Amino acid sequence: MVLQAVDKVASIGPADFRRNYYDPMKPLVIKDMAKQWPAYTKWNWDYFKSIVGDVKVGLYNNTKSDAYTPINTADEYMKFGDYIEMVRRGPVELRIFLFNLFDHAPEITKDFTWPDQYAKGFVKRYPMLFVGGQGSVTHMHFDIDLSHIFHTQFVGKKRVLLFPFEEQHKLYRKPWEVLSLVNFDKYFDKENNKLELQKYPAVKLAKGYEVILEHGDTLFMPAGYWHHMEYIDSGFAMSLRAIQTAISGKLKGAWYLFGMRGIDTLMKKTAPEWWYNYKKEKTFSAAEKELATNQAG
Numbered sequence: 008m009v010l011q012a013v014d015k016v017a018s019i020g021p022a023d024f025r026r027n028y029y030d031p032m033k034p035l036v037i038k039d040m041a042k043q044w045p046a047y048t049k050w051n052w053d054y055f056k057s058i059v060g061d062v063k064v065g066l067y068n069n070t071k072s073d074a075y076t077p078i079n080t081a082d083e084y085m086k087f088g089d090y091i092e093m094v095r096r097g098p099v100e101l102r103i104f105l106f107n108l109f110d111h112a113p114e115i116t117k118d119f120t121w122p123d124q125y126a127k128g129f130v131k132r133y134p135m136l137f138v139g140g141q142g143s144v145t146h147m148h149f150d151i152d153l154s155h156i157f158h159t160q161f162v163g164k165k166r167v168l169l170f171p172f173e174e175q176h177k178l179y180r181k182p183w184e185v186l187s188l189v190n191f192d193k194y195f196d197k198e199n200n201k202l203e204l205q206k207y208p209a210v211k212l213a214k215g216y217e218v219i220l221e222h223g224d225t226l227f228m229p230a231g232y233w234h235h236m237e238y239i240d241s242g243f244a245m246s247l248r249a250i251q252t253a254i255s256g257k258l259k260g261a262w263y264l265f266g267m268r269g270i271d272t273l274m275k276k277t278a279p280e281w282w283y284n285y286k287k288e289k290t291f292s293a294a295e296k297e298l299a300t301n302q303a304g
Contacts, residue, residue: 008194008210013169013218013226021124024227029126029155032229034169034216040225041159046118046245047223050161052091055243058112060088066101068143090138094241099140102238108136119159121247125227126155128250135246139165139238147178147187147235151268153260154248156228160220163242168194170215172231176293177213181286183271185263188290191235209294212301220244230256 014028015036028035041047068082082101085093093099109116121129139145141163149172150156168191170178179188189210190201195217204210219239220226228234230251251257274282 009212009214010168010217011215013167013216015218015224024125028227029229032171032232034218034229034232035227036218036220037225037227038223040122041119041223044119046115046161049118050115050243052095052162055108056088056091058115059108060086060091062087062111064090064103064106066090066103068100094138094140098142099241100143102139102143102145103137106136106138107133109134119245122157122225125157126249127252130154130248130250133248135248136243137246138243139236139241141238141241143238144192145234145236147189147191147233148185149175149231149233150248151185151260151263152248152250153230153256153263154250155230156232157225157247157249158220158228158244159223159225159247160244161222161242163222163238163240165220165242165244166195166237166239167218167220167226168215168235169217169228170213170233171229172233174213174215174233176297177209178233179207179209179290179294182289183267183274183286187233188287193237194235207294209297212297230260 013034013036015038017037017039019028019035019037024035027033063084064087066083066085087103090101090103093101116134119134121131123129137145137158147168180186181188189203189207192201193199194202202210215233218226251260271282
């Protein structure tokens, strides 16, 4: 992989943001935006436990999906307060994602401000909380609706690996899905990483970004960006989503969300093993074309 650091700024004006990051689809960390919010000092484990501790939440482990593993189906359920106490005690490879905390405690939407100065089309009904124990992983994928994401880290540190959408075949994207076939778990650890570059050689060609997010950092992830996240510490973050303004982007996101996913779900139910092997064959074929193009160039 060819990785570079994500640009970081304390603050940035809307015109500079649009010209240098939004329009060219380049990621950015804005360090001080969230520091203006009450949430910056108010949101912590004890606060969340006090307001939604009795809410039952779905928990997800680090297992990558295969032909039979359901997508976005929780591995177990637990009260949020009990989960908080579990992650406080030490490493635990369980995480919560796409949890709409604000359905259960709508008053906390007053604790932050939507960054309307940077993007239009925010989906204000669905700010989402992502929570993970130390060592938990969000495997390499892109968001199916192709929204722009403003992802703000609160408690704990998180390591993020990012790639533009166009790197999809170097990352061994499975057709009809938003997931990579490659396991990037501990990719930074020479002894324990699971990249298997001999099996997935096109990954070496992928050009992307790497960053560690800390308390208060807001990461702008342009629409369609691939991302892999590892929780260095137990912690949580909030994502604010903005639909693309271009009609083509909206249509593609709608197709992925309602068309592509529906077809993939149907095939997994009717012919899971055949479908998985078919997609795997297509995945390696596309990667081999990337390798051949690179050698020819």
